[in-house]
Amino acid sequence: MRGEQGECVGDRVAVIYVGQIVEQGSLRDIVRSPAHPYAKGLLASTIHGAKRGQRLETIPGTPPSLGEKPHNCSFAPRCAMTQPRCLEQLPAKVEVGPGRAARCVLAEQAFAR
Numbered sequence: 276m277r278g279e280q281g282e283c284v285g286d287r288v289a290v291i292y293v294g295q296i297v298e299q300g301s302l303r304d305i306v307r308s309p310a311h312p313y314a315k316g317l318l319a320s321t322i323h324g325a326k327r328g329q330r331l332e333t334i335p336g337t338p339p340s341l342g343e344k345p346h347n348c349s350f351a352p353r354c355a356m357t358q359p360r361c362l363e364q365l366p367a368k369v370e371v372g373p374g375r376a377a378r379c380v381l382a383e384q385a386f387a388r
């Protein structure tokens with residue numbers, strides 16, 4: 276994955292939003308089933324995420340300033356899945372599979388032990 280804020284090193288990918296890794300894992304796993312809403316949005320906005328003849332999706336809103344140090348999920352203002360908890364604290368980094376991790380309340384709820 277390359278693009279807005281995705282960085283590709285070998286087959287490992289780190290999806291970065293506002294200077295923070297929000298998901299990491301193998302390129303294959305993330306493209307097949309992204310765990311973080313921002314990674315999902317990025318993939319939906321590429322030609323790989325759209326069917327021929329359809330408009331590419333966009334992620335509504337704009338990223339916050341890089342100078343801001345959010346105390347909560349910095350993607351929350353743009354996320355369709357935002358919950359009250361997302362606004363209260365920075366989501367923890369959670370293992371979502373072998374060699375995969377995401378920083379999202381949804382991942383915490385689904386995978387935290």
Ligand code: SF4
Pocket residue numbers: 311312313348349350351352354355356357358361366378379380381
């Ligand atoms: S922590 Fe909440 S607001 Fe942030 S990406 Fe996950 S669901 Fe969306």
